[in-house]
Every structure is written in C-alpha cells, then in structure tokens.
Amino acid sequence: MDNWILKGVKNLANQPASVNITSPTQIKVKVSHLLLTEYDVMLYNGLTETAYPRILGRIAVGIVTEAGEKCYGIEKGTRVYLEPARACGECLPCKSGKAKECRGVLAAGKDFDGFMRDFVVCEYNEVAPLPAAVDDFHTLCIETIGIAQNIYEKLQLSAGQKVAVIGGGFSGNIIAQVLLYHKIVPIVIDNSPANLEKAKKCGIYYAFSADDDLRENVKTATAGSLCDAAVYCSGSRLPVSLAPRLVADGKSLVLSVQSTNAPALDVSSVIERNLQVFGVNNAYGYTEAVINMLMRNAVNLDFIEKEVLTDFNLSELLDEKSPLTGSARQGKMTVLKMII
Numbered sequence: 001m002d003n004w005i006l007k008g009v010k011n012l013a014n015q016p017a018s019v020n021i022t023s024p025t026q027i028k029v030k031v032s033h034l035l036l037t038e039y040d041v042m043l044y045n046g047l048t049e050t051a052y053p054r055i056l057g058r059i060a061v062g063i064v065t066e067a068g069e070k071c072y073g074i075e076k077g078t079r080v081y082l083e084p085a086r087a088c089g090e091c092l093p094c095k096s097g098k099a100k101e102c103r104g105v106l107a108a109g110k111d112f113d114g115f116m117r118d119f120v121v122c123e124y125n126e127v128a129p130l131p132a133a134v135d136d137f138h139t140l141c142i143e144t145i146g147i148a149q150n151i152y153e154k155l156q157l158s159a160g161q162k163v164a165v166i167g168g169g170f171s172g173n174i175i176a177q178v179l180l181y182h183k184i185v186p187i188v189i190d191n192s193p194a195n196l197e198k199a200k201k202c203g204i205y206y207a208f209s210a211d212d213d214l215r216e217n218v219k220t221a222t223a224g225s226l227c228d229a230a231v232y233c234s235g236s237r238l239p240v241s242l243a244p245r246l247v248a249d250g251k252s253l254v255l256s257v258q259s260t261n262a263p264a265l266d267v268s269s270v271i272e273r274n275l276q277v278f279g280v281n282n283a284y285g286y287t288e289a290v291i292n293m294l295m296r297n298a299v300n301l302d303f304i305e306k307e308v309l310t311d312f313n314l315s316e317l318l319d320e321k322s323p324l325t326g327s328a329r330q331g332k333m334t335v336l337k338m339i340i
Helices: 038-044 142-155 170-181 193-201 214-221 267-272 287-295 314-320
Strands: 004-008 011-014 026-035 059-067 079-082 119-123 127-129 162-166 185-189 206-208 227-233 247-256 276-279 306-309 333-337
Touching: 011 314, 026 079, 038 314, 059 119, 127 287, 142 170, 142 247, 142 287, 162 170, 170 185, 170 193, 170 227, 185 193, 185 214, 193 206, 206 214
Parallel strands: 162 185, 162 227, 185 206, 227 247, 247 276, 306 333
Antiparallel strands: 004 011, 026 059, 026 119, 026 333, 059 079, 079 127
16 A cells, blocks of 8 residues: 655655554545645655655545544545644644634644555544535645635735735635635736636636736726735745735735745835735635535636646656746646546
8 A cells, every 4th residue: 555755855755554543533544636736845855844754745535444433424435635734732722722723733744644645544523524516626626725715814805905916826816716706806916828817717807917017007906006915825936025016005915835935025115014914824724614615616726737647656746846847747736546
C-alpha cells in the first residue's frame, strides 16, 4: 500500500504501511483522489518547515472502508472529504472549549501526517460526509472556497463595496466569485490574458491588466474612490506593493498566502495610509458552509484546467510544479487518482 513520506528536502520515499482503527470513534478511509497543491510543493522544496519524517498531501477525498461503533453519521461506504485543518488543542480558545476559534490551526502534511497514501485512519469528526451532488473534483476545491469565505467574513463589507483581487489564477478567481456571490464587487488584476478572460466568463465584470493604466482603471471602476479592500492571492506573480496603491485610506489588505512564503510588504505605506493588514491561509470550520455553497452552484469551477493522473512519479511531479520550472503543469489542477 502506497505511503509517501517526506524524509527531508526533496527526499520523498514510498514506504508501504498497514493501518487499522484502534478505537470506536475512528474510521479507515481509502483515499480515492488527491490534489497536488502549492502547499505540497513548498513542503517538498523546503520552503515551509516541518518535522521529518512527514506524510505529504493536504487535500483528498476518500471512501470509508471501516468505521468504529461510535462513528455517528458515518458508515462503511460513505464518501468523505478529509479535513486538511485541525484545532491545535493548546491555545486558550481550544482549552476553553472554543476550538472553532483556534489561534494555532494545524495543517495536513505540515503539522500532522497528510493524505498522500492509500489508507488514512482518523477520528470520524475529522472528515465531512459528501452528498452525491458534489463530485470529487469540486470537493477538492473546498479549502480554496472556504478560504474565500473566511476572507469575506473577516472583511465585513456591505453589498456593493469593491475589492481588488490581485492574482486571477485558481485561488484568485474563486475568491472573486465568492465575493460576487455575497454581492461584493471584485476587481480582478492579473497579467495573464487567459486568466482575465476566465474571470470574465465566470461573471467578473472588472478584470484589468497590471499595467501603467491600472490605477486609473480602478479609479474609474470605483467612481474615483479606490477600493474598500484588496486581497493578494497565493500564486500571484504580481508584486504585493500593488495592494496599498489600490485601496482608500483606512481600508483593509488581506494576504491570502502561506505565512512562510508571504511577500514583503512596505510597512511605511501601511502606516501612512492607516491600513489594516491581516492574513488568511486556512478554511478551518468552513467545510459545511462550502458544501452547501457547492450544492447551490454558488461558484463556477468550469474554468479550472485539470489533469487526472493514474500513473505518476511523485518526485518528478513536485519538481515540475515548482514555480521556478516554468512548466505548463503549474497552471493546472493536478489530481492523483488513487483508486483505479
């Protein structure tokens, strides 16, 4: 049985292992589909620290093959989403019985073993049962949609307010769509004509290139007042310095990137403009809400170019997905089909 373990930087080994449930509240899940994420690539390349050895794999779908007698609502054969985030259990909110407010959320593949393996044993409340109407590929987008929902709630904006979304790729497009779903007006900024076209096809009216006319285009879209917030998206190849230029004084900036790979932001521009800056890098506690959004077709995921692989070399794939390679694979949703 496959079990991919990261032993050090770019040192990935397949060490088959057998796992079994050991308590009445545990389940055993056969992983069916795994999304190869930017996060996995960062861990593989040593750009994010972890304690070795560590099983990679942040995002996965599977089928329950065994369930303890106290696994309420989950039984053998249930299709599930494996939660990529868990409460730390150590912070004050966790110790006060408010785990949903956890300040030290743990991430699969970094803080605990991930899902890049044939079978996972976990607690039954560490997965989410999936309705038949939500397919496997849409399920693999749950965390990104949840991050977008997290951003929306933290911004606390009203209908009609405008947000610059810097980066129009996979995450940026989804963030823009979720804002639009809540009647916030997104302005997508990207230097890829393909990404800008995809944004427009997904209903995003304002989609601009990051050229010399950008600020004037944004001022035109906002009736001269600039944006009420800006979101700098993970994977964007644009400079983070764009963000402060596009928002009005006293407004908000969101960095939707991993903390260990966050771009440097000019603090002087933040202080002088009295801007509020915060980061959002997980969707802990948002899974059920996102599943409901998917049931209502709140987000159009047809824009995503995906590849499904059944025969693969994981080390080579992770190398190809590195931002430095320039591989066409970077812009694709790479899904590993574990059940053939």
